[in-house]
Amino acid sequence: MARKRLAAIKELSDLGSGFRVAAPDLERMAPVGCDVVCLRYAPSGVQAERLDEINHELVLRVHESGVAIVSETVLDGALAVRVAISNHRTRDADLELFLDTLLDLGHQVVSDLEPGD
Numbered sequence: 001m002a003r004k005r006l007a008a009i010k011e012l013s014d015l016g017s018g019f020r021v022a023a024p025d026l027e028r029m030a031p032v033g034c035d036v037v038c039l040r041y042a043p044s045g046v047q048a049e050r051l052d053e054i055n056h057e058l059v060l061r062v063h064e065s066g067v068a069i070v071s072e073t074v075l076d077g078a079l080a081v082r083v084a085i086s087n088h089r090t091r092d093a094d095l096e097l098f099l100d101t102l103l104d105l106g107h108q109v110v111s112d113l114e115p116g117d
Contacts, residue, residue, distance in 0.1 A: 023103055029080040038073060038080040041106035046114065052079040057109045058102070067101040 025043040040055050059072045059081055071082045081102070085095075 029075045037083045061105045
């Protein structure tokens with residue numbers, strides 16, 4: 001079981017390392033810890049001072065979606081989405097669903113909060 005959990009963490013970590021290639025709107029905020037990945041939704045064209053508000057709302061919407069339970073944390077003065085993978089049954093499909101949901105909801109949040117979009 002521990003091996004499967006570590007594999008799931010590595011998968012998200014690997015996805016986190018390649019975010020700029022695979023998902024240019026996401027950025028990893030810190031090195032991946034034991035089972036925690038910190039990232040933020042940071043699409044180009046959005047003012048940096050709006051990102052904390054956008055990511056705060058994104059955390060709420062991820063909760064409402066029921067796809068995952070994430071939290072927020074502040075790293076170097078910037079709000080980040082904190083993902084902890086603690087279930088040994090986490091599968092690649094779960095991680096893909098989470099990332100797809102995060103990106104979709106992030107786009108919706110920006111559309112809802114950014115004036116003139």
